Each structure stands twice: as C-alpha cells, then as structure tokens.
Amino acid sequence: MNKGKKITFGKISANFAEKATVVEATGAFGTFGSDAQTSVQIEALEDDVEHHNMQEIMGITQFGKKAKSFNIKEMMAEVTKTAREITKNSTQTESTDVEEDDDDDEDDIIGPAVPESYGKPAENMDKKEKLHGSESDSGDDEDDNENDKFLPLTSETSMKHGNKAVTALCVDPSGARLASGSVDYDVCFWDFAGMDSGMRSFRTLQPCDNHPIRGLHYSGTGDLMLVVSGAAQAKVLDRDGFEQLETVKGDMYITDQAKTKGHTAGLLAGAWSPVSREEFLTTASDGTARLWDLLNGGRNHKALVKCRAQNGLKVSPTACCYNQEGKVFGLGCADGSIQLWDLRKSTVAPSQQLRKAHLPAEVSGISFSHVGSQLLTRSCDDTLKLWDLRNFKRAVNHVGDLYSRYDTTDCIFSPNDKIVITATSAKKDDDCGHLLFYDTTTFELMRQLTIDSHVIKVLWHPKLNQIFVGNGNGIIKCFYDDRRSLRGATLCAKKVQKRIQHAEIVSSQQVITPHALPLFRQERRKTSKKQMEKDRLDPVKSRRPDLPITSGQGGRVASSGGTLSSYVIRNLGLSKRVDDDQDPREAILKYAKEAEDNPYWITPAYAKTQPKVILSESGEGEPSAKKSKTD
Structure with a gap:
C-alpha cells in the first residue's frame, strides 16, 4: 500500500429519501456505491429463479399455508345480532306461559275472592328482623339435615x-381388623377382607385364662393390642393374638403402692397413648394408675399416679x-370425681379435678373431644355430662335418666x-336398649336406635365411617352407609357365603325298572356312604392287613399251628391236627390202655430181658404205719 495516496469517500446527502451522489474512491479498498447495489439485486434474481424452478419440479404452486385473517368488528356484530334474537324469543315464550297459567288459576278459583290484607305481614314488624329470623331458621334446618x-x-x-x-371393642387404625372381648373370657379377631356374609371370626382365644375382658385397645400403629382383664396383670398381644408382653404383679403385702412394681388388685381400665407406640396406661382397684414402657418389658412401671378421694382415702x-x-390423661373415679393429670408436670397432684362431677357412683366412660377443649363423661348414676376444660367448674350440658347396668358403658x-353418642341398658319392664345421638351444642336428641338387648360399647371409626356396637346378648352390630362408608363391613356384608359340599351324592344317573324280568333286572345302586360301608367289610377292597397271630388259631399259620414243632409235624403228615393248648400228660395217657393191650414199641423190646415183677403184699405181723403227732 502506498503511503502517499489518500482514501476519499463519497459525499452523503442529508435528504435520505433521494439517492446520494456517489463518488468513486480510489485506493486499496476498491469502490463503494452502485456496484454493491447491483450485486445484491443480481443475487435476489438468482434466488427467485431457483425458487421458481423448484416449484416446477415438485409440481406445487406455494410452500406452506397462508395465515387466516380475521375481522374482529364483523365477528362482534354477528354475535350481538344472535344474542338479541335469542332474548326476544325467550321473552315471548315466558309471556305466553304466564298468560296460560293465569287463565288456569282463574278457572280453578271457586267462591269469593281472597281479601288483599290476608297473608300480608304486620305493618309494625321490622322487615330486617323477619328476614334475619327466616335465614336463621333455614340455617338450623340445614344443619339438622346435614347431621342426619x-x-x-x-x-x-x-x-x-x-x-x-360384649364388654370390649376395638378396631385397628387402618380399619382392617376388629377385636372383641366378653365376660366369657374370650377374645375374637375379625378380618373384614377375609370374611363372607356368614361373619365368622378367624381366631378365638383366652389370653387371660378365667378373667373377664374389660378393655381392648390397639396401638397407634395397629401392630399391638392391649388386653385389660379382671386380673392384676395386663397383656400385650400382636395382630395375630400371640403374647408379646405381660406386666409384672405387685406385692400385695406392701401398703405403699409406690414401692411395688405393678398392680396388686384387678385391673379396671386401660388406654394406649395416641402419640407414642411404647407407652400405655392401666388403672386398677388398688387406687393407682400406672404408665408402662413397652421397651422395659413390663418389669416395672414408668410412672405412678395415686387417686385420692376428698377425705384423703x-x-x-x-x-x-x-x-x-x-x-x-383423664381419670373417672368410683366416687364420681374427675381428675386430669398432665404428663409434663409432676404426678403428685392432678392438674385439674372436680370432686362432685357425678353422684357417688362409678364413672363408666370418659372421652376427650378431637379438638381437645371438651370432655364427655358417663356415669352409673344414669347421667351423661359435657364439660368445657377452659371452665371446668360446671357442666355445659347434661342428660339424665339413662339407665346403665354395666360399669363399662361407653360414651x-x-x-x-x-354429635355425642351413648348407650343405655334394658330396664326390667323393657327388653330393649337404646343407642342415643345428641347434638353437642344443644344436647337435643337427634336420633334414637332401639336394639333388642343391653347396649354397652360404642365405637365410631373415622376412616371407615362405621359404628360398631357391643350388646349384652353377645352380638356385635355394625351400622354403615352404603355411599359414605368405606371398606370394613361393606367388604363382607354382601359377599356370597361358600357352599358346603355334601358327601352323599349319586355318582351317575340311574334308571329304575321295578317290574323288569330277573334276567334284565339291575341291582339298585346305593349311596356313596352305604357303598363305602360295604366295601369296608370286604378285605380285598379295603386292603385289610394280615391279622395278628393268636395261639395258632387264625392268622397266617392257622392251618399249621402256632409253633415250629406243630408246623413240622403237620407238614410231614404225622399228625392231622395238633392243639397247642392241650396238656401233654393227658395226650399221652389217652393212649395208655391201647398201649397195654397192644404193645408195639417198648414192651416187646424188653419182653425177654425184663425181670418178673414182684409186688409186696401186706402181712399180718407187720407193724402199723407210724401215726403223725397230734397236739
């Protein structure tokens, strides 16, 4: 590149609409201006030619589809027209229907016209109050319908x-199994998925020997179950009924219950902690409530609570x-008092207590609400009371005249x-008990079910939405809704029961011909039972084994005797029959006379050598035989 030459550019005009004059520039960079524009135009023409040739080769006119164009104003105008036409048609039809109804009503009216003032509200009545009252009434009716x-x-x-x-009921948290306990010492396990409409339990056992069952409680995980009986020792079973733990029994000769490791009297109630799988609670007649730890194996209680009456006993x-x-946890005592114990505090004194909550009678049932602010108690003084834990001095609501015969009646x-639920027992004059449903806020009776026996235990499972009731006649009733209840008893209530196969069935069809000739008469076929009895008597068909040997008579060697000698003699033909029970001396003497008359073996052999037999004869001069000594 020459350093002496200068590079010059063309002038750029201020008017961009018009073309600027182009001045050629000399130098190493070449020229700028019209030559560049012409090259761009040539390339565009070449692209158009290639595009046109490609369309002719492929036989198409265009590539792709053109986008549709919409006119929004025209579309909105069409929509408004159609809407106006629809509204006109609807108003015309309504007016015609109203006119027809008015004509029909006028035709139906008989007698004088009704005065205008009739049916109108009073002038002094405030319209707002009336509207408010009607709304509240409708709201109450809706609430009642929802509860029903x-x-x-x-x-x-x-x-x-x-x-x-049935004095004990419990269902595991998943709702798969039900356990029931009774006064007859039995605990039955029911599996809803494995039962049919026959409703039979798959296992029955007596975990506490001869002690009535007072309570059954599943753990929060459902793998363990607490059994509370009349004995002083509680037991923990697994899902299949096998024993996993048994609490220790305390020393009944120690007066201070804090010094003993377990209960010294019969158990009364129990409960499993809803939070911890390893903790459960038991109460007994020794006046104590003990907390147990599952990991400890029941060898000693975890905590002890002593319940005291107002007089200190x-x-x-x-x-x-x-x-x-x-x-x-709450405790209902035998004197009618209620005591609440907080586990976060010391167990020396209850956190809350009410001495005269009920009359001096056993508190048969106690239950906390799911929210935790209310407490429900049932007592043997025939009352049901609802308490507010924020104001624990007076009952919020109560109901009386609820007869209870059992000290485990539930609420x-x-x-x-x-809703709160409780049960009543049958009175002397009546043979039926009742299951009662009350509204929690007003304690009004919502529903009453009559059951033909005492009603003792009640359980409402939240997942299954089913109510289980234990009765005094040994029957467990399950109430459910076909639409809102899930699993549980709905699985087996409509399942077809398996049929029992009968044994007496004729194998094939038989044609009976009583008047057939003897040549063509067939033997009448028997039932399978009679045929089996007949075949049993046949030793070949029944494959009877060989009978044992009994003194040579019968058995395998009956024809040859029971001994080896008799077998050999009989097979050699020397004797026709040998009696093994015969006396050998008698058998020999039987041939004595014949041997004497016709000697054959011994006498002829010694006939020549045998001396003559000389027998002594008694003489007159011989002394008499000696006499025996006599006293």
Whole structure:
C-alpha cells in the first residue's frame, strides 16, 4: 500500500429519501456505491429463479399455508345480532306461559275472592328482623339435615361373638381388623377382607385364662393390642393374638403402692397413648394408675399416679382416656370425681379435678373431644355430662335418666365433634336398649336406635365411617352407609357365603325298572356312604392287613399251628391236627390202655430181658404205719 495516496469517500446527502451522489474512491479498498447495489439485486434474481424452478419440479404452486385473517368488528356484530334474537324469543315464550297459567288459576278459583290484607305481614314488624329470623331458621334446618345425613345408619350387619355380654371393642387404625372381648373370657379377631356374609371370626382365644375382658385397645400403629382383664396383670398381644408382653404383679403385702412394681388388685381400665407406640396406661382397684414402657418389658412401671378421694382415702379409677396430643390423661373415679393429670408436670397432684362431677357412683366412660377443649363423661348414676376444660367448674350440658347396668358403658364423640353418642341398658319392664345421638351444642336428641338387648360399647371409626356396637346378648352390630362408608363391613356384608359340599351324592344317573324280568333286572345302586360301608367289610377292597397271630388259631399259620414243632409235624403228615393248648400228660395217657393191650414199641423190646415183677403184699405181723403227732 502506498503511503502517499489518500482514501476519499463519497459525499452523503442529508435528504435520505433521494439517492446520494456517489463518488468513486480510489485506493486499496476498491469502490463503494452502485456496484454493491447491483450485486445484491443480481443475487435476489438468482434466488427467485431457483425458487421458481423448484416449484416446477415438485409440481406445487406455494410452500406452506397462508395465515387466516380475521375481522374482529364483523365477528362482534354477528354475535350481538344472535344474542338479541335469542332474548326476544325467550321473552315471548315466558309471556305466553304466564298468560296460560293465569287463565288456569282463574278457572280453578271457586267462591269469593281472597281479601288483599290476608297473608300480608304486620305493618309494625321490622322487615330486617323477619328476614334475619327466616335465614336463621333455614340455617338450623340445614344443619339438622346435614347431621342426619352424616350418621351412617342406612344399613346394618351383625357378628356373633358368643352368648354373653360384649364388654370390649376395638378396631385397628387402618380399619382392617376388629377385636372383641366378653365376660366369657374370650377374645375374637375379625378380618373384614377375609370374611363372607356368614361373619365368622378367624381366631378365638383366652389370653387371660378365667378373667373377664374389660378393655381392648390397639396401638397407634395397629401392630399391638392391649388386653385389660379382671386380673392384676395386663397383656400385650400382636395382630395375630400371640403374647408379646405381660406386666409384672405387685406385692400385695406392701401398703405403699409406690414401692411395688405393678398392680396388686384387678385391673379396671386401660388406654394406649395416641402419640407414642411404647407407652400405655392401666388403672386398677388398688387406687393407682400406672404408665408402662413397652421397651422395659413390663418389669416395672414408668410412672405412678395415686387417686385420692376428698377425705384423703384412696379411690379406684374406673375409666381413663388420653387426649389427642397424648400429654394429658383423664381419670373417672368410683366416687364420681374427675381428675386430669398432665404428663409434663409432676404426678403428685392432678392438674385439674372436680370432686362432685357425678353422684357417688362409678364413672363408666370418659372421652376427650378431637379438638381437645371438651370432655364427655358417663356415669352409673344414669347421667351423661359435657364439660368445657377452659371452665371446668360446671357442666355445659347434661342428660339424665339413662339407665346403665354395666360399669363399662361407653360414651364417645363423633369424628367432627358435632354429635355425642351413648348407650343405655334394658330396664326390667323393657327388653330393649337404646343407642342415643345428641347434638353437642344443644344436647337435643337427634336420633334414637332401639336394639333388642343391653347396649354397652360404642365405637365410631373415622376412616371407615362405621359404628360398631357391643350388646349384652353377645352380638356385635355394625351400622354403615352404603355411599359414605368405606371398606370394613361393606367388604363382607354382601359377599356370597361358600357352599358346603355334601358327601352323599349319586355318582351317575340311574334308571329304575321295578317290574323288569330277573334276567334284565339291575341291582339298585346305593349311596356313596352305604357303598363305602360295604366295601369296608370286604378285605380285598379295603386292603385289610394280615391279622395278628393268636395261639395258632387264625392268622397266617392257622392251618399249621402256632409253633415250629406243630408246623413240622403237620407238614410231614404225622399228625392231622395238633392243639397247642392241650396238656401233654393227658395226650399221652389217652393212649395208655391201647398201649397195654397192644404193645408195639417198648414192651416187646424188653419182653425177654425184663425181670418178673414182684409186688409186696401186706402181712399180718407187720407193724402199723407210724401215726403223725397230734397236739
């Protein structure tokens, strides 16, 4: 490149619409301007030619589809026209229907016209109050209808436990199995998935020997079950009924219950912690409630609570229950008092207590609400009371005249805490018990079911939405809703029961001809049972084994005797029959006379050499024989 030459560029005009004059520039970079534009135009023409040739070769006119164009104004105008036409048609049809209805009503009216003032509200009545009252009434009716629909009582089924009262019921958290306990010492396990409409339990056992079952409780995981009986020792079973743990029995000769490792009297109630799988609670007649740790193996209690009456003496806790958080448990005592114990505090004194909650009678049932702010108690003084834990001095609601014959009569909350349920026993004049449903807020009776026996235990499973009831006649009733209930008894209530195969069945068809000739008469076929009895007598068909040998008579060697000598003699033909039981001396003497008359063996051989027999004869001069000594 020459350093002396300068590079010059063309002038650029200010008017961009018009073409600027181009001045050729000399130098190493060549020229700028019209030559570049012409090259671009040539390339565009070449592309068009190639595009046209490609279309002719492929036989198409265009590549792709053109996008549709929409005119929004025209579309909106069409929509408004159609809407106006539809509204005009609807108004015309409504007006014609109203005119026809008015004509029909005028034709139906008979007698004088109704005055205009009739049916109108009073002038002084406030319209707002009337509207508010009507809305509240409609709301109450809707709530009642919802509660009635919420109760799963459209269908029922029954399960037979035994002949005595069912005093314990529990269902595992998943709702797959049910366990029931009774006064007859039995615990029955029911599997809903394996049962049919016959409703029979798959296992029955007596875990506590001859002690009635007072309570059954599944753990939170459902793999263990607590058995509370009349004995002083509680037991923990697995899902199949095998024993996993047994609590230790305390020393009954020690007065201080804190010094003993276990209960010294019969158990009354029990409960499993809803939070911890290893913790459960038991109460007994020794006036104590003990907390147990599953990992400890039942060798010693984890904590001890002593229940005291108002006079300072011990009182037995007859009912117990945990709250939903597992931090507080409540005890209902035999003197009618209620005591609440907080596990986060010391167990010296209860956190809350009410001495005269009920009359001096056993508290048969106690239950915390799912929210945890309310407490429900049932007592043998025939009352049911609802308590507010925030104001624990007075009952919020109560109901009386609820006859109870058993000290384990239950009371529970519904899963949504809007309904409380309790049971009554049959009175002397009446043979039926009742299952009662009350509204939690007003304690009004919502529903009453009549059952032909005492009603003792009640259980409402939240997942299954089914109610299980234990009765005094040994029958367990299950109430459910066909639409809202899931699994549980609905799996087996409509399952067809298996048929039993009968043994007496004729193998094939038989043609009976009683008047046939003897030549063509066939033997009448027998049933399988009679044919089997006949074949049993046949030694060949029944394949009877060889009979044992009995003194040569019968058996395998009956024809040859029972001994080897008799067998040899008989086979040699020397004797026709040998009696093994015959006396050998008698057998020989039988031939004595014949041998004397016709000697053959011995006498002829010694006839020449045998001396003459000389027998002594008694003489007159011989002395007499000696006489024996006599006293």
